[in-house]
Amino acid sequence: MLKLYQFNRTWGIPNLSPFCCKVETYLRMADIDYEIVTALPPGAPKGKLPYVDDGGKIVADSHFILTHLRSSYQDLDKHLDSSQQAASLAWQHLLEDHLFWSFFYFRWMYTDENWKINRKAIFGGLPPVIRDIVAMRTRSKIKRRIIDQGMGRHQTEEISMLGKQDIDAISDFLDNKPYFFGDQPTSLDACAFGMLINIIGCPVESPLKIYGLARENLKNYVNRISQTYYADLQQA
Ligand SMILES: N[C@@H](CCC(=O)N[C@@H](CS)C(=O)NCC(=O)O)C(=O)O
Known part of the structure; x- marks a missing residue:
């Protein structure tokens, strides 16, 4: 398997x-x-x-x-025409190569409270003697990466604005459809759900979380996919 x-x-x-x-x-x-x-x-x-x-x-x-x-196995995108396939690729790049960096900044560089939540989730299982050192080193490596990429050179308000623009675009494109390209899920939905649940559905606080949660269609979209495909997690 x-x-x-x-x-x-x-x-x-x-x-x-x-x-x-x-x-x-x-x-x-x-x-x-x-x-x-x-x-x-x-x-x-x-x-x-x-x-x-x-x-x-x-x-x-x-x-x-x-x-x-x-x-x-199964190609969930096979019914998409070539312009939909092109749009799918472009949206995935917006999510993973742009919105991701704004999200990443708020997860790793924003507040001490976020860092504590993040540190516990990622490094909590490591032996106590090495946990703090590994966490600290990883955080400084990731901070460096966010600065080198360019996102980390902006002011917090600018990073927030860039992320919110992406959220608006995604929300407008989704509109009131169940999935991005209609009634059936595609690769883009797997990608968007992964990013959106990490922005609006986890305990890391950020301006993006507040903004995304105010977009009813995105909130419903994340809830619907969670209920449809992760009923086991909902019950747990
Ligand atoms: N382009 C990769 C990105 C994967 C990625 O960035 N994974 C992160 C976790 S979100 C990771 O493992 N980072 C560890 C590191 O960079 O040291 C993909 O699509 O799989």
């Missing part, structure tokens, strides 16, 4: 990583059997989670994993 390597479950959401959550959501939407192996990035083939082991074939990175799942 396909093995999905990802961070441990926490906060009552599928995963604290939008990318891990995207892969697991695709697996559930496409009704593909899998088992979860809890892991941490050191030791992963590309030093990041998620990755999968499908009968000995190792695939790392959520984009390549979905490509593999679409060609080897």
Whole structure:
């Protein structure tokens, strides 16, 4: 059976990583059997989670994993025409290569309170002697990355504004449809759900969370996908 390597479950959401959550959501939407192996990035083939082991074939990175799942199992995007496929790719880049950096800033660099919540969720399982050192080193590495990428060079208000613009765009495009391209879920829904639940559905506070929760259609979308595909987590 396909093995999905990802961070441990926490906060009552599928995963604290939008990318891990995207892969697991695709697996559930496409009704593909899998088992979860809890892991941490050191030791992963590309030093990041998620990755999968499908009968000995190792695939790392959520984009390549979905490509593999679409060609080897079920392609949830097969009914999309070429302009919808193009739009799907562009939206995924907005979510993962732009909104992600604003979200990432608020998770790792914003308040001490957020950091405490994040630190406990990610590093809480490590032995006490190394926990604080690993957490501190990881945080300074990630801060450096956010600054190097460029997002971390803006003021907090500017980072918030950039994230809110993305949230507005996503919300307007979704409108009152059940899924981004109509009645059936596609890769874009797996990707968007992974990012949105991490912004509005977890205990890390941010201006993006407040803003996203005020968008009724996004709140309903996240709730609906949670109830449809993660009923087991809702009950737990
Ligand atoms: N492009 C990758 C991004 C995955 C990613 O950034 N994973 C993060 C967790 S959200 C990670 O493992 N980071 C560890 C690190 O960079 O050291 C994908 O789509 O899978």
